[in-house]
Amino acid sequence: MTYLSALAAELDQLAGVLGSSGTEIAQASRELGLADTHRVGPADVDTAADAVVAVTSTGLGQVAAALAEVESVLQRLATSASDSVGGP
């Protein structure tokens, strides 16, 4: 195994880790976004629960999108490094 093929394997592994993490976070964001925060209690409780869900879901969605972008770049690099040595 050459250095580049080892690098390709490692970049691929990192991309996989970030991809799995991003998928789970995106799933959590979607679940939160679907949460029914009405009828939880009086209006002030409903509003407060809605804010928790909205803020958290939005933030997690942003994190998931960022991880997906970085995963994509890492995969491209892994492919580039792998191609240059004929595969890991």
Added chain:
Amino acid sequence: MTDPAGLDTPLPGDPDAVQVLCGGLRRSADQVRAAAERMASVGAAGTVWEGPVAGGLVEHLADLHRRVAGVAAELDDAAAVLGAWQQELHERQHRMAMLRDEAAAVAGSGAAAGLEPPDGPAPAELERLRRQAAMLVEEHRASAAATAGRLRRLTGAAEPLAGLRVSSWVAEAEALLHRLDESVGAWAMAEGGSLSEAASAISGGTAVGATIGVAVGAATPDLDRAFTATVSALAATTPASHRLLAAARRARTPVPLESLPPASFATAGGRTGEARP
């Protein structure tokens, strides 16, 4: 007669809806926590990829991991707050239902005895039940206000994540990765030459070149081991050894990773594939 004592003030809230929301928050917390734990492994994964490019990205990911792990804890806290609210809600609605049943019974027995017309003044017992109901309503309002306050504080704690400037973080990470991409490209270009070109570029007519020439001539299946040993020895001492490694690969000769010079993609010095001492 549904409300003989005027105990019709509602106690808003659906315990089943609260339970569903709590379950969703806890599931989300579990998913986020699992993702955060997986992200934490990235910082420990750098065995080959190192240098400022890898370090910069890992540092960003470590910061992101801390924030995401914090969100998992906040989701747990929100579920706990709403779980406590659900228990109180259920208990108060149950108590209110009992008061209404009791009031209905009192009113019914009074009317049956001809002591109290349904629309007449309430007897002392009904008045007592009405006061208890009013206290229950007030208790419910105070509890709701406290619960809303706790949830608002959690929102404040979650805002740093929503306010995380992810776009700038991604732009910086992309810039770092672009540098890595360029380094990989330069490395790949350097590996593109044939063995003779590599030998020429590295050593011209020196003794190293002669050694390589001998190695190429000797690269038969029976002498793979000798070839590998020759290339590995050169790789350990030659600055542009990656070209030799490419040549070894083209000769289908395996080169063990541990024999390679521990290079990095550090670009601070303007060189790629630089061997460490």
